[in-house]
Amino acid sequence: MNISSEELILKAKNFTKENIKPIAKELDESNRCPKELFDPMRKLGFFRAQYPLEYGGYDMDYKSAFYILKEIAKGSAGISLLYVVHWMATDVLLxxxxxxxxxxxxxxxxxxxxxxxxxxxxATAGSDAAGIKTVAEKVENGWKINGTKYFVTNGGIADLYFVMCKTSPNKGAKGISLFIVDKETYGLDVTYYAEKMGFRSSATTNLVLKDCIVSEDNLLGKEDKGFEIVLDGLVGGRLGMSAIGIGIGEVALE
Structure with a gap:
Protein backbone atom coordinates (compact mmCIF):
# COMPACT_ATOMS: atom_id res chain seq x y z
CA MET A 1 0.00 0.00 0.00
CA ASN A 2 1.46 3.36 -1.04
CA ILE A 3 0.51 6.23 1.25
CA SER A 4 2.24 9.48 2.13
CA SER A 5 2.81 10.63 5.68
CA GLU A 6 0.53 13.60 5.03
CA GLU A 7 -2.29 11.27 3.96
CA LEU A 8 -1.83 9.04 7.00
CA ILE A 9 -1.82 12.01 9.39
CA LEU A 10 -5.00 13.31 7.75
CA LYS A 11 -6.59 9.87 8.20
CA ALA A 12 -5.70 10.04 11.92
CA LYS A 13 -7.22 13.52 12.18
CA ASN A 14 -10.46 12.43 10.50
CA PHE A 15 -10.67 9.17 12.45
CA THR A 16 -10.30 11.07 15.71
CA LYS A 17 -13.04 13.52 14.74
CA GLU A 18 -15.47 10.84 13.55
CA ASN A 19 -14.78 7.91 15.89
CA ILE A 20 -12.94 9.01 19.02
CA LYS A 21 -14.33 12.43 19.97
CA PRO A 22 -17.96 11.23 20.02
CA ILE A 23 -17.17 8.59 22.66
CA ALA A 24 -14.31 10.35 24.51
CA LYS A 25 -16.50 11.53 27.42
CA GLU A 26 -17.96 8.06 27.90
CA LEU A 27 -14.48 6.48 27.84
CA ASP A 28 -13.27 8.91 30.47
CA GLU A 29 -16.28 8.46 32.73
CA SER A 30 -16.28 4.66 32.47
CA ASN A 31 -12.48 4.21 32.63
CA ARG A 32 -12.70 2.06 29.48
CA CYS A 33 -10.20 1.17 26.75
CA PRO A 34 -12.14 1.04 23.44
CA LYS A 35 -11.18 -2.33 21.96
CA GLU A 36 -13.78 -1.83 19.23
CA LEU A 37 -11.51 0.81 17.68
CA PHE A 38 -8.46 -1.46 17.40
CA ASP A 39 -9.45 -3.16 14.16
CA PRO A 40 -10.35 0.08 12.32
CA MET A 41 -7.06 1.65 13.47
CA ARG A 42 -5.15 -1.40 12.22
CA LYS A 43 -6.85 -1.23 8.83
CA LEU A 44 -6.06 2.49 8.49
CA GLY A 45 -2.39 1.72 9.16
CA PHE A 46 -1.74 3.88 12.22
CA PHE A 47 0.48 1.24 13.88
CA ARG A 48 2.82 0.92 10.87
CA ALA A 49 4.10 4.40 10.08
CA GLN A 50 7.78 4.35 11.09
CA TYR A 51 8.69 0.70 10.55
CA PRO A 52 10.53 -0.95 7.63
CA LEU A 53 8.63 -2.22 4.61
CA GLU A 54 9.99 -5.74 5.13
CA TYR A 55 8.04 -6.03 8.39
CA GLY A 56 4.82 -4.52 7.06
CA GLY A 57 5.58 -0.88 7.85
CA TYR A 58 5.37 2.25 5.72
CA ASP A 59 9.04 3.24 6.19
CA MET A 60 8.17 6.79 7.29
CA ASP A 61 10.17 8.82 9.79
CA TYR A 62 9.34 8.93 13.47
CA LYS A 63 8.13 12.52 13.15
CA SER A 64 5.21 11.24 11.07
CA ALA A 65 4.35 8.70 13.77
CA PHE A 66 4.39 11.40 16.44
CA TYR A 67 2.07 13.58 14.35
CA ILE A 68 -0.37 10.65 14.31
CA LEU A 69 -0.14 10.47 18.12
CA LYS A 70 -0.76 14.21 18.35
CA GLU A 71 -3.94 14.00 16.27
CA ILE A 72 -5.32 11.02 18.21
CA ALA A 73 -4.51 12.73 21.52
CA LYS A 74 -6.81 15.58 20.52
CA GLY A 75 -9.67 13.12 20.95
CA SER A 76 -8.31 10.89 23.72
CA ALA A 77 -4.85 10.96 25.23
CA GLY A 78 -5.28 7.45 26.57
CA ILE A 79 -5.71 5.95 23.11
CA SER A 80 -2.50 7.69 22.03
CA LEU A 81 -0.76 6.15 25.03
CA LEU A 82 -1.68 2.71 23.68
CA TYR A 83 0.58 3.46 20.71
CA VAL A 84 3.43 4.98 22.73
CA VAL A 85 3.90 1.86 24.84
CA HIS A 86 3.24 -0.55 21.97
CA TRP A 87 5.90 1.23 19.89
CA MET A 88 8.43 1.15 22.74
CA ALA A 89 8.25 -2.64 22.74
CA THR A 90 8.27 -2.84 18.95
CA ASP A 91 11.30 -0.54 18.79
CA VAL A 92 13.45 -2.68 21.07
CA LEU A 93 12.41 -5.87 19.30
CA LEU A 94 13.43 -4.34 15.97
CA ALA A 123 5.02 -1.06 43.69
CA THR A 124 8.45 -0.30 45.19
CA ALA A 125 10.26 0.52 41.93
CA GLY A 126 8.87 3.33 39.79
CA SER A 127 11.44 5.96 38.84
CA ASP A 128 14.10 3.72 40.39
CA ALA A 129 13.66 1.02 37.78
CA ALA A 130 16.81 -0.77 38.89
CA GLY A 131 15.09 -1.50 42.21
CA ILE A 132 12.73 -4.13 40.76
CA LYS A 133 12.22 -7.42 42.59
CA THR A 134 10.75 -9.59 39.82
CA VAL A 135 13.22 -12.42 39.24
CA ALA A 136 13.90 -14.67 36.27
CA GLU A 137 15.73 -17.85 37.25
CA LYS A 138 17.40 -20.21 34.79
CA VAL A 139 15.77 -23.63 34.68
CA GLU A 140 16.21 -26.68 32.50
CA ASN A 141 13.70 -25.62 29.84
CA GLY A 142 14.34 -21.86 29.84
CA TRP A 143 13.57 -19.26 32.50
CA LYS A 144 11.15 -19.18 35.45
CA ILE A 145 9.74 -15.75 36.27
CA ASN A 146 8.24 -14.69 39.59
CA GLY A 147 7.08 -11.22 40.61
CA THR A 148 4.40 -8.56 40.39
CA LYS A 149 4.43 -5.60 38.01
CA TYR A 150 2.51 -2.42 38.77
CA PHE A 151 0.85 0.21 36.54
CA VAL A 152 1.20 -1.81 33.35
CA THR A 153 -0.01 0.26 30.38
CA ASN A 154 -1.92 -1.95 27.91
CA GLY A 155 -2.37 -4.52 30.66
CA GLY A 156 -5.15 -6.94 29.85
CA ILE A 157 -5.35 -5.91 26.19
CA ALA A 158 -1.76 -6.89 25.31
CA ASP A 159 -0.87 -10.10 23.52
CA LEU A 160 2.82 -9.79 24.43
CA TYR A 161 4.38 -8.42 27.61
CA PHE A 162 7.98 -7.18 27.51
CA VAL A 163 8.92 -7.82 31.13
CA MET A 164 12.01 -6.51 32.93
CA CYS A 165 13.41 -9.00 35.45
CA LYS A 166 16.40 -9.47 37.71
CA THR A 167 18.58 -12.29 36.38
CA SER A 168 21.58 -11.53 38.61
CA PRO A 169 19.89 -10.03 41.71
CA ASN A 170 23.14 -8.94 43.36
CA LYS A 171 24.31 -6.82 40.40
CA GLY A 172 21.71 -4.03 40.53
CA ALA A 173 21.10 -2.43 37.12
CA LYS A 174 23.84 -4.63 35.65
CA GLY A 175 21.87 -7.78 36.49
CA ILE A 176 18.62 -7.06 34.65
CA SER A 177 17.26 -8.80 31.55
CA LEU A 178 14.22 -8.29 29.32
CA PHE A 179 11.85 -11.11 28.35
CA ILE A 180 8.98 -11.47 25.90
CA VAL A 181 6.08 -13.15 27.68
CA ASP A 182 2.99 -14.27 25.76
CA LYS A 183 -0.36 -13.52 27.41
CA GLU A 184 -1.21 -17.25 27.30
CA THR A 185 1.83 -18.19 29.41
CA TYR A 186 0.83 -20.37 32.36
CA GLY A 187 1.15 -18.43 35.62
CA LEU A 188 0.64 -14.98 34.10
CA ASP A 189 -2.34 -13.17 35.56
CA VAL A 190 -3.65 -9.64 34.92
CA THR A 191 -5.11 -8.10 38.11
CA TYR A 192 -6.44 -4.74 39.32
CA TYR A 193 -7.70 -2.46 36.55
CA ALA A 194 -6.53 0.93 37.85
CA GLU A 195 -8.82 3.90 38.47
CA LYS A 196 -6.70 6.86 37.32
CA MET A 197 -7.12 10.63 37.33
CA GLY A 198 -6.27 10.97 33.62
CA PHE A 199 -5.58 8.80 30.56
CA ARG A 200 -8.63 6.78 31.56
CA SER A 201 -9.12 5.30 28.08
CA SER A 202 -5.74 3.60 28.55
CA ALA A 203 -5.87 0.14 30.13
CA THR A 204 -3.66 0.10 33.24
CA THR A 205 -3.33 -3.00 35.40
CA ASN A 206 -1.09 -5.06 37.62
CA LEU A 207 0.65 -8.12 36.20
CA VAL A 208 1.33 -11.12 38.41
CA LEU A 209 3.85 -13.72 37.24
CA LYS A 210 3.95 -16.92 39.27
CA ASP A 211 6.34 -19.63 38.11
CA CYS A 212 5.96 -18.49 34.51
CA ILE A 213 8.18 -20.57 32.25
CA VAL A 214 9.49 -18.95 29.07
CA SER A 215 11.99 -20.44 26.66
CA GLU A 216 15.56 -19.29 26.16
CA ASP A 217 14.38 -17.77 22.87
CA ASN A 218 12.19 -15.31 24.81
CA LEU A 219 15.22 -13.49 26.23
CA LEU A 220 15.49 -10.19 24.33
CA GLY A 221 19.10 -9.15 23.89
CA LYS A 222 21.84 -10.51 26.11
CA GLU A 223 21.47 -11.78 29.65
CA ASP A 224 22.05 -9.02 32.24
CA LYS A 225 22.00 -6.34 29.50
CA GLY A 226 18.28 -5.59 29.68
CA PHE A 227 18.51 -2.31 31.58
CA GLU A 228 20.22 -0.53 28.69
CA ILE A 229 17.65 -1.97 26.26
CA VAL A 230 14.76 -0.77 28.43
CA LEU A 231 16.22 2.73 28.67
CA ASP A 232 16.74 2.80 24.91
CA GLY A 233 13.06 2.00 24.40
CA LEU A 234 12.04 4.78 26.76
CA VAL A 235 13.61 7.39 24.47
CA GLY A 236 10.84 6.93 21.90
CA GLY A 237 8.31 6.73 24.70
CA ARG A 238 9.29 10.13 26.08
CA LEU A 239 9.09 11.71 22.65
CA GLY A 240 5.70 10.10 22.18
CA MET A 241 4.47 11.59 25.46
CA SER A 242 5.65 14.99 24.25
CA ALA A 243 3.57 14.53 21.09
CA ILE A 244 0.54 13.70 23.23
CA GLY A 245 1.15 16.83 25.31
CA ILE A 246 1.28 18.99 22.19
CA GLY A 247 -2.00 17.47 20.99
CA ILE A 248 -3.69 18.20 24.32
CA GLY A 249 -2.33 21.77 24.24
CA GLU A 250 -3.49 22.39 20.68
CA VAL A 251 -7.03 21.10 21.26
CA ALA A 252 -7.26 23.16 24.46
CA LEU A 253 -6.38 26.30 22.47
CA GLU A 254 -8.85 25.35 19.75
Missing part, protein backbone atom coordinates in the same frame (compact mmCIF):
# COMPACT_ATOMS: atom_id res chain seq x y z
CA UNK A 95 16.77 -3.14 17.35
CA UNK A 96 17.78 -5.97 19.69
CA UNK A 97 15.75 -9.01 18.67
CA UNK A 98 17.16 -12.09 16.99
CA UNK A 99 16.05 -12.95 13.48
CA UNK A 100 13.87 -15.75 14.85
CA UNK A 101 12.22 -13.36 17.33
CA UNK A 102 11.56 -10.83 14.58
CA UNK A 103 10.15 -13.51 12.32
CA UNK A 104 7.87 -14.72 15.10
CA UNK A 105 6.61 -11.41 16.49
CA UNK A 106 7.61 -8.29 14.59
CA UNK A 107 5.23 -8.23 11.62
CA UNK A 108 2.19 -8.76 13.84
CA UNK A 109 3.30 -5.91 16.12
CA UNK A 110 4.05 -3.55 13.24
CA UNK A 111 0.65 -4.21 11.68
CA UNK A 112 -1.14 -3.95 15.02
CA UNK A 113 -2.43 -7.52 14.86
CA UNK A 114 -0.88 -8.03 18.27
CA UNK A 115 -0.59 -5.41 21.01
CA UNK A 116 2.46 -5.12 23.26
CA UNK A 117 2.96 -3.90 26.84
CA UNK A 118 6.26 -2.64 28.26
CA UNK A 119 6.33 -3.85 31.85
CA UNK A 120 8.91 -2.20 34.09
CA UNK A 121 7.40 -0.60 37.19
CA UNK A 122 6.66 -2.29 40.50
Missing amino acids: KYGTESQKKKYLKDLVEGKKIAAYSISE
Whole structure:
Protein backbone atom coordinates (compact mmCIF):
# COMPACT_ATOMS: atom_id res chain seq x y z
CA MET A 1 0.00 0.00 0.00
CA ASN A 2 1.46 3.36 -1.04
CA ILE A 3 0.51 6.23 1.25
CA SER A 4 2.24 9.48 2.13
CA SER A 5 2.81 10.63 5.68
CA GLU A 6 0.53 13.60 5.03
CA GLU A 7 -2.29 11.27 3.96
CA LEU A 8 -1.83 9.04 7.00
CA ILE A 9 -1.82 12.01 9.39
CA LEU A 10 -5.00 13.31 7.75
CA LYS A 11 -6.59 9.87 8.20
CA ALA A 12 -5.70 10.04 11.92
CA LYS A 13 -7.22 13.52 12.18
CA ASN A 14 -10.46 12.43 10.50
CA PHE A 15 -10.67 9.17 12.45
CA THR A 16 -10.30 11.07 15.71
CA LYS A 17 -13.04 13.52 14.74
CA GLU A 18 -15.47 10.84 13.55
CA ASN A 19 -14.78 7.91 15.89
CA ILE A 20 -12.94 9.01 19.02
CA LYS A 21 -14.33 12.43 19.97
CA PRO A 22 -17.96 11.23 20.02
CA ILE A 23 -17.17 8.59 22.66
CA ALA A 24 -14.31 10.35 24.51
CA LYS A 25 -16.50 11.53 27.42
CA GLU A 26 -17.96 8.06 27.90
CA LEU A 27 -14.48 6.48 27.84
CA ASP A 28 -13.27 8.91 30.47
CA GLU A 29 -16.28 8.46 32.73
CA SER A 30 -16.28 4.66 32.47
CA ASN A 31 -12.48 4.21 32.63
CA ARG A 32 -12.70 2.06 29.48
CA CYS A 33 -10.20 1.17 26.75
CA PRO A 34 -12.14 1.04 23.44
CA LYS A 35 -11.18 -2.33 21.96
CA GLU A 36 -13.78 -1.83 19.23
CA LEU A 37 -11.51 0.81 17.68
CA PHE A 38 -8.46 -1.46 17.40
CA ASP A 39 -9.45 -3.16 14.16
CA PRO A 40 -10.35 0.08 12.32
CA MET A 41 -7.06 1.65 13.47
CA ARG A 42 -5.15 -1.40 12.22
CA LYS A 43 -6.85 -1.23 8.83
CA LEU A 44 -6.06 2.49 8.49
CA GLY A 45 -2.39 1.72 9.16
CA PHE A 46 -1.74 3.88 12.22
CA PHE A 47 0.48 1.24 13.88
CA ARG A 48 2.82 0.92 10.87
CA ALA A 49 4.10 4.40 10.08
CA GLN A 50 7.78 4.35 11.09
CA TYR A 51 8.69 0.70 10.55
CA PRO A 52 10.53 -0.95 7.63
CA LEU A 53 8.63 -2.22 4.61
CA GLU A 54 9.99 -5.74 5.13
CA TYR A 55 8.04 -6.03 8.39
CA GLY A 56 4.82 -4.52 7.06
CA GLY A 57 5.58 -0.88 7.85
CA TYR A 58 5.37 2.25 5.72
CA ASP A 59 9.04 3.24 6.19
CA MET A 60 8.17 6.79 7.29
CA ASP A 61 10.17 8.82 9.79
CA TYR A 62 9.34 8.93 13.47
CA LYS A 63 8.13 12.52 13.15
CA SER A 64 5.21 11.24 11.07
CA ALA A 65 4.35 8.70 13.77
CA PHE A 66 4.39 11.40 16.44
CA TYR A 67 2.07 13.58 14.35
CA ILE A 68 -0.37 10.65 14.31
CA LEU A 69 -0.14 10.47 18.12
CA LYS A 70 -0.76 14.21 18.35
CA GLU A 71 -3.94 14.00 16.27
CA ILE A 72 -5.32 11.02 18.21
CA ALA A 73 -4.51 12.73 21.52
CA LYS A 74 -6.81 15.58 20.52
CA GLY A 75 -9.67 13.12 20.95
CA SER A 76 -8.31 10.89 23.72
CA ALA A 77 -4.85 10.96 25.23
CA GLY A 78 -5.28 7.45 26.57
CA ILE A 79 -5.71 5.95 23.11
CA SER A 80 -2.50 7.69 22.03
CA LEU A 81 -0.76 6.15 25.03
CA LEU A 82 -1.68 2.71 23.68
CA TYR A 83 0.58 3.46 20.71
CA VAL A 84 3.43 4.98 22.73
CA VAL A 85 3.90 1.86 24.84
CA HIS A 86 3.24 -0.55 21.97
CA TRP A 87 5.90 1.23 19.89
CA MET A 88 8.43 1.15 22.74
CA ALA A 89 8.25 -2.64 22.74
CA THR A 90 8.27 -2.84 18.95
CA ASP A 91 11.30 -0.54 18.79
CA VAL A 92 13.45 -2.68 21.07
CA LEU A 93 12.41 -5.87 19.30
CA LEU A 94 13.43 -4.34 15.97
CA LYS A 95 16.77 -3.14 17.35
CA TYR A 96 17.78 -5.97 19.69
CA GLY A 97 15.75 -9.01 18.67
CA THR A 98 17.16 -12.09 16.99
CA GLU A 99 16.05 -12.95 13.48
CA SER A 100 13.87 -15.75 14.85
CA GLN A 101 12.22 -13.36 17.33
CA LYS A 102 11.56 -10.83 14.58
CA LYS A 103 10.15 -13.51 12.32
CA LYS A 104 7.87 -14.72 15.10
CA TYR A 105 6.61 -11.41 16.49
CA LEU A 106 7.61 -8.29 14.59
CA LYS A 107 5.23 -8.23 11.62
CA ASP A 108 2.19 -8.76 13.84
CA LEU A 109 3.30 -5.91 16.12
CA VAL A 110 4.05 -3.55 13.24
CA GLU A 111 0.65 -4.21 11.68
CA GLY A 112 -1.14 -3.95 15.02
CA LYS A 113 -2.43 -7.52 14.86
CA LYS A 114 -0.88 -8.03 18.27
CA ILE A 115 -0.59 -5.41 21.01
CA ALA A 116 2.46 -5.12 23.26
CA ALA A 117 2.96 -3.90 26.84
CA TYR A 118 6.26 -2.64 28.26
CA SER A 119 6.33 -3.85 31.85
CA ILE A 120 8.91 -2.20 34.09
CA SER A 121 7.40 -0.60 37.19
CA GLU A 122 6.66 -2.29 40.50
CA ALA A 123 5.02 -1.06 43.69
CA THR A 124 8.45 -0.30 45.19
CA ALA A 125 10.26 0.52 41.93
CA GLY A 126 8.87 3.33 39.79
CA SER A 127 11.44 5.96 38.84
CA ASP A 128 14.10 3.72 40.39
CA ALA A 129 13.66 1.02 37.78
CA ALA A 130 16.81 -0.77 38.89
CA GLY A 131 15.09 -1.50 42.21
CA ILE A 132 12.73 -4.13 40.76
CA LYS A 133 12.22 -7.42 42.59
CA THR A 134 10.75 -9.59 39.82
CA VAL A 135 13.22 -12.42 39.24
CA ALA A 136 13.90 -14.67 36.27
CA GLU A 137 15.73 -17.85 37.25
CA LYS A 138 17.40 -20.21 34.79
CA VAL A 139 15.77 -23.63 34.68
CA GLU A 140 16.21 -26.68 32.50
CA ASN A 141 13.70 -25.62 29.84
CA GLY A 142 14.34 -21.86 29.84
CA TRP A 143 13.57 -19.26 32.50
CA LYS A 144 11.15 -19.18 35.45
CA ILE A 145 9.74 -15.75 36.27
CA ASN A 146 8.24 -14.69 39.59
CA GLY A 147 7.08 -11.22 40.61
CA THR A 148 4.40 -8.56 40.39
CA LYS A 149 4.43 -5.60 38.01
CA TYR A 150 2.51 -2.42 38.77
CA PHE A 151 0.85 0.21 36.54
CA VAL A 152 1.20 -1.81 33.35
CA THR A 153 -0.01 0.26 30.38
CA ASN A 154 -1.92 -1.95 27.91
CA GLY A 155 -2.37 -4.52 30.66
CA GLY A 156 -5.15 -6.94 29.85
CA ILE A 157 -5.35 -5.91 26.19
CA ALA A 158 -1.76 -6.89 25.31
CA ASP A 159 -0.87 -10.10 23.52
CA LEU A 160 2.82 -9.79 24.43
CA TYR A 161 4.38 -8.42 27.61
CA PHE A 162 7.98 -7.18 27.51
CA VAL A 163 8.92 -7.82 31.13
CA MET A 164 12.01 -6.51 32.93
CA CYS A 165 13.41 -9.00 35.45
CA LYS A 166 16.40 -9.47 37.71
CA THR A 167 18.58 -12.29 36.38
CA SER A 168 21.58 -11.53 38.61
CA PRO A 169 19.89 -10.03 41.71
CA ASN A 170 23.14 -8.94 43.36
CA LYS A 171 24.31 -6.82 40.40
CA GLY A 172 21.71 -4.03 40.53
CA ALA A 173 21.10 -2.43 37.12
CA LYS A 174 23.84 -4.63 35.65
CA GLY A 175 21.87 -7.78 36.49
CA ILE A 176 18.62 -7.06 34.65
CA SER A 177 17.26 -8.80 31.55
CA LEU A 178 14.22 -8.29 29.32
CA PHE A 179 11.85 -11.11 28.35
CA ILE A 180 8.98 -11.47 25.90
CA VAL A 181 6.08 -13.15 27.68
CA ASP A 182 2.99 -14.27 25.76
CA LYS A 183 -0.36 -13.52 27.41
CA GLU A 184 -1.21 -17.25 27.30
CA THR A 185 1.83 -18.19 29.41
CA TYR A 186 0.83 -20.37 32.36
CA GLY A 187 1.15 -18.43 35.62
CA LEU A 188 0.64 -14.98 34.10
CA ASP A 189 -2.34 -13.17 35.56
CA VAL A 190 -3.65 -9.64 34.92
CA THR A 191 -5.11 -8.10 38.11
CA TYR A 192 -6.44 -4.74 39.32
CA TYR A 193 -7.70 -2.46 36.55
CA ALA A 194 -6.53 0.93 37.85
CA GLU A 195 -8.82 3.90 38.47
CA LYS A 196 -6.70 6.86 37.32
CA MET A 197 -7.12 10.63 37.33
CA GLY A 198 -6.27 10.97 33.62
CA PHE A 199 -5.58 8.80 30.56
CA ARG A 200 -8.63 6.78 31.56
CA SER A 201 -9.12 5.30 28.08
CA SER A 202 -5.74 3.60 28.55
CA ALA A 203 -5.87 0.14 30.13
CA THR A 204 -3.66 0.10 33.24
CA THR A 205 -3.33 -3.00 35.40
CA ASN A 206 -1.09 -5.06 37.62
CA LEU A 207 0.65 -8.12 36.20
CA VAL A 208 1.33 -11.12 38.41
CA LEU A 209 3.85 -13.72 37.24
CA LYS A 210 3.95 -16.92 39.27
CA ASP A 211 6.34 -19.63 38.11
CA CYS A 212 5.96 -18.49 34.51
CA ILE A 213 8.18 -20.57 32.25
CA VAL A 214 9.49 -18.95 29.07
CA SER A 215 11.99 -20.44 26.66
CA GLU A 216 15.56 -19.29 26.16
CA ASP A 217 14.38 -17.77 22.87
CA ASN A 218 12.19 -15.31 24.81
CA LEU A 219 15.22 -13.49 26.23
CA LEU A 220 15.49 -10.19 24.33
CA GLY A 221 19.10 -9.15 23.89
CA LYS A 222 21.84 -10.51 26.11
CA GLU A 223 21.47 -11.78 29.65
CA ASP A 224 22.05 -9.02 32.24
CA LYS A 225 22.00 -6.34 29.50
CA GLY A 226 18.28 -5.59 29.68
CA PHE A 227 18.51 -2.31 31.58
CA GLU A 228 20.22 -0.53 28.69
CA ILE A 229 17.65 -1.97 26.26
CA VAL A 230 14.76 -0.77 28.43
CA LEU A 231 16.22 2.73 28.67
CA ASP A 232 16.74 2.80 24.91
CA GLY A 233 13.06 2.00 24.40
CA LEU A 234 12.04 4.78 26.76
CA VAL A 235 13.61 7.39 24.47
CA GLY A 236 10.84 6.93 21.90
CA GLY A 237 8.31 6.73 24.70
CA ARG A 238 9.29 10.13 26.08
CA LEU A 239 9.09 11.71 22.65
CA GLY A 240 5.70 10.10 22.18
CA MET A 241 4.47 11.59 25.46
CA SER A 242 5.65 14.99 24.25
CA ALA A 243 3.57 14.53 21.09
CA ILE A 244 0.54 13.70 23.23
CA GLY A 245 1.15 16.83 25.31
CA ILE A 246 1.28 18.99 22.19
CA GLY A 247 -2.00 17.47 20.99
CA ILE A 248 -3.69 18.20 24.32
CA GLY A 249 -2.33 21.77 24.24
CA GLU A 250 -3.49 22.39 20.68
CA VAL A 251 -7.03 21.10 21.26
CA ALA A 252 -7.26 23.16 24.46
CA LEU A 253 -6.38 26.30 22.47
CA GLU A 254 -8.85 25.35 19.75
